Amino acid sequence: MTQFQVRRGAQPFALSTVASAVCLLGLVAQAQAQTAAPAPAPTQTIERVEITGSIFKRLSDQTALPVSTIRAEEISARGHVELKDFLLELPESSTIGFYSGTVGTLINLRGLGQARSLTLMNGRRFANEPLTDQYVSANTVPKIAMSRVETLRDGASSIYGSDAIGGVQNYYTFQSFKGVKVKADMMQPQRRGGGDTLGYAVLAGVGDLGSQGWNIYGGFEYSKREVLFRRDRPELAGLDANGLPNTNLSPDLIAMGLAGSTDLTASTSSPANFLTTLGSNGVPNGTVYNPYATTGCTPPLSVRSSATALTCSLNQRNLDLSTYGNGTELMNWYGKGTLNLPGDHQVSLEVLHSANDILAYNSPVGTTNANYYLSLPKSSPWYPGGSGGVPVVRNAAGTVVVADANLASSPARLYLRWAPLDAGLPQLRDEHINERVVLASEGAFLGFDYRAGLNWGRAQRNTMRDKVYRTQALQTGLDNGTLNPFGIQNEAGMKYLRDNLIELDTRRKAQTTNSSVDLTLTRELMDLRGGPLRLGLGAELRRNVWQAWGYATNDVVVVPGAIQAANTTSAYLGKVPFTYSEAIPNSNQPDSTMNGRAVRKVNSVFAEVDAPVLKSLTLNAAVRADSYKYSHQTIKGVNPKIGVRYQPDRTWMLRASANTGFRVPSLPEVFGNAEEFRNSSIDDPLYCNSLTNTSNNPGLTTAQVCDFEVTQIVKSKSAGTTLKPEKSKAWTVGFGLQPSPDVTITVDYWSTMVRDVLGTVAIEQLLANYDKYAAQFIRRADGSIERVLNSKANAGDMRASGTDFSLKLRIKTADIGTFTPSLDVSYTNDIATRVVGTSEWVSALATSEPLGVSTQDGLTGNRATMHRWKHTASLSWRGGHWNWTLAQRYQSKLRDRNEPARVNAAGSEGARDVRPYESFNLTVGYNGFKGLRLTAGINNLFAENPPLTNNSRYQGYQTQIADVLGRSYRASAEYQF
Template structure:
């Protein structure tokens, strides 16, 4: 944090060695901290609002890492640090469009508060739940603190899981240019290139002013799944039970005979080319009667194309004992997400040129259609993958004043942030108009006679597809703003036997707004019988229309206080409390916190804390006007297709085609409704505690051990669909069945077949506990250099959930989090992908002399039980399996022997280790949310200062 008071305000003091451990600074060299202490008088320590000298230890576990150490580990993005943080069950896949997010303790990103220089950033506005680390300015970053404890009394009642606090440089003079590139060893895409610039003028200490600006630009190329054939090997994936191929839409398309006189034949799929299909677009099934699309390889990507641009500017002016600062942060990151080709269901009458048996397409042997219309599930291969172009904007302006007045240290500011997420159609998106028509009152699409759903198009058909492209059309826009005014005052009240009794008082007024901007292009079209004009449109294109457009705001008023009482030289008590009033909820919540630190020996510190938390329902959860549909993956009807002895057994009177392997099927896509307007939700509440020990048995060897436990009640979210399917009796009312009890969905007013109604609600409770262990050592200096190292371990002892206070707790320890009835990531695109490894750690070993630094780091996580769904069993799958443990090594070297020039080189994924295999339906083979699939990659960077 930037210094703002004259050094005469308090004598500078070097931190004790034990202080390094108390703050959890396992990666911050003592020399760096000492330099900070000499340049700093009184600052705020993360987790406290009382200004104090930096060697005044607190009772809270904090991990701190400098920007230089991030670079030494070979990181090219902040997501790399987030993924290796053992205390975080973070979602950092390069597949998603939302951007990487931090989930401390695996309790959900919405319960981890992200701060920049002590104040909030605007949230990603689609869900209004979290802030992506993509918006943090890397070139201006000084350090990152991670408070592994609830901080509701200090920063906001919603900091249930902890705080990730980023701090920019207090001042900067001169200039610096950084060039960096990461190149995978394997051919294909995935390379990253970046440019960083920072420049500043003025010396805050000597001239009383400083101004600097920083720019980060990064470009990452797409890595298609086809570029990693060793990770898409059908023979390997089929042994997992991973269904690589879409069972419905294909090229050539599969069709049904919906008006067949025999009802059981109306849902059977046929294909005129079932024994040959059309490589590479499809392959035949084992029975040879239909074609399947291998979209696991053909269209989708492991890593999406991603561009990041961050600009940060900061100006500081000293006015006597006061410091005036202004800062502006602008971030724009865009993601091109690759999806399977448009997959509509179209109708062909007997007069259509491509109707089977009319001469252009062969008839199916043994099938007498008798001229009845057919429904074709078609993958529009000629249009290629649908690329969704997502743009995220995050801006913030802060004006702050801090200093000393009438014996009080004060800090106040105005913080205004605004964010926007705009999703556009890229290549591969088509309109219905010009390609198909509807007739009568049905929503069936009658295909234009120039188009062939059973193969590639003629020149005439291609012209129709090109004319129907909607590339560049905005599909949805969401916006968010947060404006706040805050003030904090702190001072020493009196002398106690252990030191001064200190008090801090503060207040904040905040207004958050959220907007779903309605788009005319999302309005239904009368000529299409009230369908949106997007061919194969689904949740990828969901956005507000003129009826669901909304803008809503929330006013929050907060008062908070903290008292730090050193009762004796070896015993300090810290008390804090925060009251937040949510005007729209007409609810006031009061959340206290108590912390205790006892140092019975110079080499031993005991610490502990307890606190409560409160998280209000997000604005979209309460005030959305949209109904959200989420497409269901392949599943078995839990009542009519049970698995008996490892074999799927259709209920009497039903065929496997009717009740097993559903969605998409002959009835078309099946959906679950996951969001509706007008929900009545209560706020979440939490209780947390931590206690631990810091031990320094010998000089330069420190060890920390902390136990933590958190319970969250009234958790807001959806039931994981797989948990619903595994407990059909418990959630019978959630399923929508037709009169014959088939789980084929009930067609609603929007024309969607809804199989499940699963909207956010207060679903129950979560509780988790674990032990954090940290070890850091620095060997004595020798003529040949100095060795240092450390390890940071997170060991889970509990992670379970219950559906209500009267229900039993269900454990997810060592499992994916969708084996329990409460999902901590509900509302996010990665909603069911959290995993609770019992053991995670990050370790480093470094050697350094005057010009060189060599570091080897390891990230490790233990095995977990795989999903092992009955619907995802395949050839060779026997019994439950585990997702194996995973270890990743990085090796980096830094050279500073050239004047003003720093050279870095790193080998990421030193042993070219693939992510572990999983049969979870969300991953299609490899656990890509916790590890990159680049394989071994080389990073080179050069930084020149002037």
């Protein structure tokens, strides 16, 4: 084990407690194997079962593919209250953790992107999350009915679809269940205030498949996690209870210059920033001002953008303005009925309904959108210098710089960048619904074993915003003097805002359906020296439908009338309330609607041959041909896969496989019209001298060209350009050792290359290669950048490689019970991207720096990170009615995203690392009462905080890889009768 670490160059981590225990117990096991007399094994029937990645049923250890299996009991024993926690600790996954947005929990195998990891249940697809039609949230899986999870750590599966470039995760439910099981779970952080979870579930079934030939069972589960605000963990933000900088707390934050710091951008604020002039295209431009900048703005709500700026900025690290984690409410209903028929046939019907609501508190939304600005007339009492008492803007010498109501030369209107906060934080509620019905049959017919199924699924996503205002109503209130954009409203202003507050505004709806029929035939053809030669043939016909109404992710224009039409024409879609319809009347408004409907038909045939040419050597070959038919084109692909397994005796084994795959563009990528707005602070590559932070253009100020905020519009389709499919090549090679029945070691090396990656070019690459992408920078008449356009395209290539290592032991003792240590390691050797037309590969390994190509399609930015070393270790013990498990998760360091000091706080610039992270979970169980199983545990036993990062997205702590709940206590009770 130590040699393996040194040879592979893994980061040293001083063999933590659990890892040391694993190695020590391995030596004990070896000694025990040499001295203990073998006990007589009980007679048992070994059943061949379906294994992920192959047509044929086989023993779980008879595969040439790297498949990891974990049972539901082990997931619970490791202290996982949610499947999110299980996915987060998988060494081979780069799953997003607590900071997971409003999509839900997504698997991201090998860091290749959620869209390239296929999520299945019982070997069949779900309907995809409908906004992007590219992935499935694990929250859809009914935990109460789950028996095991298999993760195929290999490339494109010839069985399930060649789009599974990163791998496949397959959730299996119980084949049958008899009796009643009820379960309750709770998880409470030691620090009160948010983030606690409560859940309960029931599962009941009747009938015995063996003796009666039938079984029916069904279950329901409910769980809720509370929102965790930053005010619940003030010491992690370097702030006191009032949200002000606190030098007595968080010395690590203070040392980095992050304690109490702000996101220093001169954009929206409360009080409002303003501009005084219009450009030739009718867009406000010029210098930005704020009446309260020289007096320090309104801390802690807002602070001065910089020591010299005449603007205010919202304190994005303010305890009341942001959260560490979203709230979720999950309900799953699941049922399955199975019937044995004469003639060796079995029919089953499976029904799922999942509803997952995610509540996010957004940062205050400004009232500016692309080319539309609210404005304040000079007649308003709240005009600077007017009767309302708003001060004028003065420079350091005390001279009035700009607008004053008492001066005839003052502008007639001020154009505002204002984020109204009088009603509190705006909320984003995402309702995810996923339904599935599967009718399946299997048995024997005309010498073939067959499996057939009808699969129908539908996914719906409804996005609602709460506590936002009607834009036209705000403008009316400014025009008539009711609203004050530069301070807290008086009684009349508050009443006006309350009367125009929008609650549960349905901004968009999206829906996908997946209908398919599949048939698989297998039979033995002849006997070879190692066993029967087996042939498998299969076909699948699928029909995917995507439809969407509304606007894209963070477009602040309000709901279009199409939502209202959808509510009146579709009973299903009409379940979400419709509030109002309003559009901003501006001819320059970008086209940001995502209304659309598209259909795709997928026809697939596949075959597999399994040839045990010798007792020790088995060859496997498979091929899949897919035809994706769109309304305007058909994309076809044929992808083979080969595998070999060599096992001369029971103590060791070699295996290898190679495959190709391809992933076609999703329906929204081809037909969608959505736009996602991303705000970034950039330097104009033409006119900003970044070294001196000054303007090279005499007609433009420094504020217009250096460190200014620009909106990047990321379009979901390629503006008429035909998108090609991604194409991949991957291979794995590995070996396994089993010197005794109680010791198993496996090592697998893997490598994947993906060409023509469907994604977007990172804005950093656009800026660095301005000559190539100049057309994507839309400039105003005066030459300043107005916005940046970016579209989905075949943006470049991606590669990744690494090694997986697994050690599993079982140590039986006569006096103190059985110990079961295990260690699973993923060592990533390389992951990198290159932009189309370039030869330079940009490494994404062990770094928080942005990639050249965004691989996380449908998610904002490049959130996934790949650590060089990740492992999960556990030590379990069972004796009598008691059991316990100590589990550890470890991730090696990252190179931090070292942003310029002027973007973050002073002192944060320069090379630094995000330190390694590890956490321990302890679980204790007791089953001494008939039918009752009690479990208690402590998560994050040593209250380890996430590591610090300069990346402004996380505002101090990197909550992507770990949450900030601190030490948490949990308990569960399960009763079965």
